Amino acid sequence: MAKKFIDVMDTSFRDGFQSVYGARVLMQDFFPAVEAAKEAGITHFEFGGGARFQSLYFYLNEDAFLMMDKFRELVGKEANLQTLARGVNTVMLDTGSRELIDLHAKLFAKHGTTTIRNFDALNDVNNLKFSGECITKHGLKHEVTITLMDLPQGCSGAHDVAFYEKSLKEILAAEIPFSSICFKDASGTSNPNKIYETIKMARKLLPQSTHIRLHTHETAGVSVACYLAALEAGVDGIDLAASPVSGGTSQPDILTMLHAVKGKNYDLGGLDPEKILIYEEVLNECLKDYFLPPEATQVSPLIPFSPMPGGALTANTQMMRDNNILDKFPQVIKAMREVVEKGGFGTSVTPVSQFYFQQAFNNVMFGKWKKIAEGYGKMVLGYFGKTPVKPDEEVIKLASKQLNLEPTSELAIDLADKDEKKSLEFTKKLLEQEGIETSEENIFIAAACKEKGIAFLKGEAKVNVRKLSTMPKPNANLADENKFTVSVNGNKYHVEVAAGFDKSVNIKSVSKVNADESQTAPASDESADGIKASISGSVFKIKVKEGESVKAGQVVFVLEAMKMEIEVSAPKDGTIKTLCVKTGDSVSEGQNLAIY
Helix, strand or coil: CCCEEEEEEECHHHHHHHHHHCCCCCHHHHHHHHHHHHHCCCCEEEEEECHHHHHHHHHHCCCHHHHHHHHHHHHCCCCEEEEEECHHHCCCCCCCCHHHHHHHHHHHHHCCCCEEEECCCCCCHHHCHHHHHHHHHCCCEEEEEEECCCCCCCCCCCCCHHHHHHHHHHHHHCCCCCCEEEEEECCCCCCHHHHHHHHHHHHHHCCCCCEEEEEECCCCCCHHHHHHHHHHHCCCEEEEECCCCCCCCCCCEHHHHHHHCCCCCEEECCCCHHHHHHHHHHHHHHCCCECCCHHHHCCCCCCCCCCCCHHHHHHHHHHHHHCCCHHHHHHHHHHHHHHHHHCCCCCCCCCHHHHHHHHHHHHHHHCCCCCCCHHHHHHHCCECECCCCCCCHHHHHHHHHHHCCCCCCCCHHHHHHHCHHHCHHHHHHHHHHHCCCCCHHHHHHHHHHHHHHHHHHCCCCCCCCCEHHHCCCCCCCHHHHHEEEEEECCEEEEEEECCCCCCCCCEEEEEECCHHHHCCCHHHCCCCCEEECCCCEEEEEECCCCCCEECCCCEEEEEEECCEEEEEECCCCEECCEECCCCCCEECCCCEEEEC
16 A cells, blocks of 8 residues: 655745744855755745745845745746745735735745745634735635644633634635645644644545645644644645754754654655755755754743744844843743733734734833733734734733724724835835835835835845854953953043952053043943933934934834834933934943933
8 A cells, every 4th residue: 555645845944944043044055955955855845935035134135036036946947835924914024905915926926936825823814815815816826824822721712623623614714715724833832632633623624635734843842743643634744844954943854754654654755864864964064154042952841831933932032142131031931921811812923923922021121011012012902803812901901002002803904905104106105215126026125124125125234144153252352351441530541450360460551541532432331311222122213313402201212122113212301412322233221322
């Protein structure tokens, strides 16, 4: 008896990169591994979309459409190249208008895509219908998706088999066109038995010829068990990755899964372990200079309590590492549980997972529910669609008050259509003002990436990749650690002290700081009366000039941290004497941004 053929999609070059490196991998560095994967017999790749769209413009100074074109050239015309889309959000964190959703499908079809996996984190069928129709209209295969997770202990009302059956029946009733269906667990928290029962349920509801897939992550440690349960229940395809972007926060490794099905009646894509081994050796060589976050290789028993997707976990820890606040991560993960419980049980997958993390982050950094994150607040108020259950009433009231928005039941796509700033014409005018060509690609880049997209198109984007060869070396500035500025009787001095346990401490040199030099570093003067950063991050906008008068409560800076824009207000009336930072500077919590 022939073994059942199971289609394997290699997620290494999209979800793998996102889950391990925060999506920051340059195309020239990984393309040799794509060729090796092709030589190993892989014909189904996830190659773009999701965070691997915006990240190229934000951090890599690369064009996602060009990357997709080159990827297609490498693997040939017959390969199934798949991208990830977020329903009405497409490849953004915000909702898009109908014309923007249609342009997304049109351009991804133009640039080499075969299949688009399309999901909504709230499992709101209204967020899937139009996007699915556009994907099909432009000649692409539509893989409609139901998002999964397990609820924190003691919670109920969604994310059981009955909930997924209801979601599937709503998709069928809405007559959304699709060529395959995927059950996607970005946090990897679903238990194997629920996976088995869910796939069995879907197999009974759908025509026998329907291609059913499961996608999960190893973050909670049960991914292989879930895949085996899905295979037993009749699934047709699974997603796997190659080392070093497999396991941990990513998908199970191809070789691991080939080993797990030995002796069973499944043929995983006809793949040969020896050839996959060679491919993984090439990929490891390609990525050897990239910093591998230790948390990307770990399984966490806390994730089922506070479901953090693998694709978001390392992106967030890396941002916290960059801002020197990684020590807060365990507290934020712990705080996520309450945020999920009170948020309406949207699936912890982008963008909702980012909303959960941002709100948990705010609860840790600013006090519980003192600052509602914009995305989380708009979600509980209904601006992203209908949550699986109604969010906590008190949280709804807080969000409404802080964001100055009323709750809504209007469709997210209709709200987006009413927003002039989400029209293609609005974005086209922005490009014209900047003297940028108004091609459809440029319009979409600017609409999806806002200021950072325009900066890329103007040639102002910077590369921000975490490579070992460019990271600061340990103790590289040890000599500077023995140099201090001291103040004696109002005079400042530079003092260098010899290191080591000598019989006495020897002053090697002393130099008085002249008056002009002492005025050049107001940001380090703790006694100065200034406007301070409320959090570590980067300076996104400066809304005042030196010499300008400001009022207490006036927004004077906007910082960017954890994919949030955080406003910094003047604590009192005054006149700005000195701006201590410029746009793009990294700042630490408590650092002076301006001096009164």
